[in-house]
Amino acid sequence: DTDQDWWKHAVFYQIYPRSYQDSNNDGNGDLAGIASKLDHLADAGVTAVWISPIMKSPQFDAGYDISDYYSIEPMYGSMEDLKKVIEKAHALGIKIIMDFVPNHTSNQHEWFKASENGTEEYKDFYIWVDGTPDKPPNNWISDFKDSAWEWSEKRQQWYYHEFLVAQPDLNYRNPAVRQALHKILIYYMDMGVDGFRFDAVPYLVEDNLLRDEPRSYDPIAKENEPNYLTHIYTKDTDETYNVIYEFRDVIDKYTQEHGGHSRIIMTEAYTTLENTIKYFGTADGSRRGGHFTFNFLFIPLHQNTSNAHDIEEYITNWLGAIPSVYVPNWVIGNHDNRRAASRLEPKNADGFNMLINLLPGIGVTYNGEEIGQEDGEVTYEQRRDTSAKSKDTFEKDSRDFERTPIQWDNSVNAGFNEGHETWLPVSQKYHETNLAAQLSTDGLSHYKIYREILRKRKEDVVALGSTNVWSLSDDVLILKRSLDQSHVVLAFKLGWHNRTEPEEVYIPDVECDTATVALTNVDSSHEIGSTLNPKKFILN
């Protein structure tokens, strides 16, 4: 495989490993479980799988706290199991992307232990600052809670952690740190891994002078809310972009030296559109960063606050902002946000799956979205995510709801395992929503629609065609892709205003007489992919 452009039209699918498939019935998903489900992904038409962290970790942040980059977390299996996943995936035409956490390690990582002990080689691997235990060096706060500084009794200094206390930030001003991280990428590329999802990139390099963050003037920020700061000294700093460009050089050099297809970087950054673009590369094109940087503009979409005009605006903003040399991408959900089917109503699941896969560029699906899986039911006592500040904010902040096991079938524990108690509870909604039922039904189902759309996506008109998007009303969004005489029209009726009245939709701006139509919320007599007069439909 020497294709340098494979990722440009790929369908990316995120696997949350602990909840995917539990092969040894210990309550936790694992690599052998993933291997057993690759046929499902091939059947769906997925071409690239990104697996959330599987490296050794005490799991204080669900694997985003790595204690050894060179070994696999035992509950997931072994390095051999990873090799089997890669081999099987490649045989099915699926690329494997590893989650890579460059901003911080676990405080149980040997580097941190050695650093805290003052061992010469590792002394400057983390961000250590002098001071006294009564007063943190400045007002920087963690993304999760409270001060981002922790006092080390052992070293008699403060260390910086953007996330949990158990996740100390690496010091990127130390060239040895950068080299150590580059080496990890090479190790996994040697194993056959096709690329990396770079975690939490905005936080890589902080201000050298440790300046206090200014207070936010956001009008909704309460005067007595100490945590309301504008993050200019800890987030999206110029040095941070450079670190990403340097990582890109490492990957590109590897591809040049070893031949074969391109190995890729996808960066995770919740930031402004302007900054998102900088993670792609410099404005003059001389440096490159991520092959693509996640587009999170759909993430704030919520059934109670968004309508078709907002979606149109997000799409046109993104397409208008990113230089044409870069490839767009569309994300509706992930392991950090409430599930799309819950945020946006299960009724809209098909519409969003169609939308992200018919728009130009790359669609990213979070596992379970293909069956319209909703948030699970998790009580405070059952929680696993420790990022929520307190019991009061659990409902709002916990990320456990979107992380419950995948619902495969109607058997015990939804087919996730053979009945052993699961790490997070299986949602009881599995009796209605599961893959097996959606495959065996005679009618349409979320899954069948997803699969059909992924097939459609492979056609030139979707891969290369021009794009028009507009909202016909608060509730109806139209997407039209055209290439010469072929057209694909998506008519997406948003189902979140509890309307039950069918609506006759007339699309005045479609000049073509016939087009392949993808309709959402229609009665099942309309097959997807059928050729209809695209001007007039009845949408339920």
Ligand code: TEU
């Ligand atoms: O998330 C980075 C990030 O920006 C988080 O603040 C995210 O917005 C938050 O989880 C929302 O509650 C990445 C991972 O995706 C996340 O799971 C990790 O907890 C985090 O990095 C630290 O590694």
